Amino acid sequence: MARVFSGIQPSGELHIGNYLGAVRRWVELQREHECFFCIVDYHAITQEYKVAAMESQTLDMAIGLLAAGIDPERAVLFVQSHVPEHTELSWVLTTVTPVGELERMTQFKEKAQRQESVLAGLMNYPVLQAADVLLYKATLVPVGEDQVQHIELMREIARKFNARYGAGFFPEPQALVGQARRILGLDGESKMSKSMGNTIGVLEEPESIWQRLRPAKTDPARVTRNDPGNPEVCNIYTLHRYFSDPETQEHVARQCRTAGWGCLDCKKVLADNMARELAPMRERAAELRGKIHEVREILAVGAAKAREVARETMQEVRERLGLLQPIRAEEFTR
Ligand code: TRP
Secondary structure, eight states: OOEEEEEEOOOSSOBHHHIIIIIHHHHHHHHHSEEEEEEOHHHHTTSOOOHHHHHHHHHHHHHHHHHHTOOTTTEEEEEGGGSTHHHHHHHHHHTTSOHHHHHHOHHHHHHHHTOSSOOHHHHTHHHHHHHHHHTTTOOEEEEOGGGHHHHHHHHHHHHHHHHHHOTTSSOOOEEEEOSOOOOBOTTSSSBOOGGGTOOOBTTOOHHHHHHHHTTOOOOTTOOSTTSOOOGGGOHHHHHHHHHSOHHHHHHHHHHHHTTOSOHHHHHHHHHHHHHHHHHHHHHHHHHHHTTHHHHHHHHHHHHHHHHHHHHHHHHHHHHHHTOOOOOOGGGOOO
16 A cells, blocks of 8 residues: 555636546545545645635635545545645755756746746745655655656655655655546647636536537637548547547547537537536535535544644654754753
């Protein structure tokens, strides 16, 4: 049994990109491994966000994860800021992390480009991510492929710490990237992400799924209804591969290649299948929304379990660093 850690930002809605790219895998892993799943609110504040919405977005993400099948009896589900050791270890790790490596990160470069002044928190984002995983000495990190570079850096940070403070202290975590094809947004261009507004939420109503799919990008070569298309370059077809049975997939591909169907016909079938597949999650989420206090309790229990491990690691880390330990109240002599 390995220890697994992964994190997700509290973007509010869990969308099908999150779900197919990572969360579906989490649900499988919790059956066989010791899993820690974390809603990373301290990561979320490295970019502009709505302060007034953070609380509800965090709860909504918890509801989405529980509805998607994360089982608090099997996995530890918690909020990052509820376990202060994450930021504590993160500080320590900044002292073994080369700035050059942080500046090299693709995500940092992309985000920094859009900023007038680049803040230190944005650059240190991958250090906090390393702390998340190393705090639990987890060895498996199920993520989407866009996170592989951060995991590589995390391994380097572990090596650097070990080289300086004790061989073998932190295991080098491994990225677990599913063979899932990259899930593009409905624009058919960029990665599906809430900030791009190109998502479909896992908990969306059937009608709303249809409204989103309707204008979604398909094979750009299909300009008019009678142009034959190529399913291999169509993001809608990629989604069929997840939500439609093999027979339907084949049928859809043929109808596309022969211009038998227009893109709307194809999308209609996808919308129906998607709505059907996601219905059980929608129901579970509705139930959870009716008992928010229970959801918060699940998170509190999760944080307490996580903290047991986190405290121990931080204690060991401080010892490795050679820091003076405070004496305990019982040891006072005056
Ligand atoms: N950076 C990850 C993402 O955007 C989220 C994350 C934070 C994470 N900490 C992590 C993922 C630790 C895996 C492990 O998807």
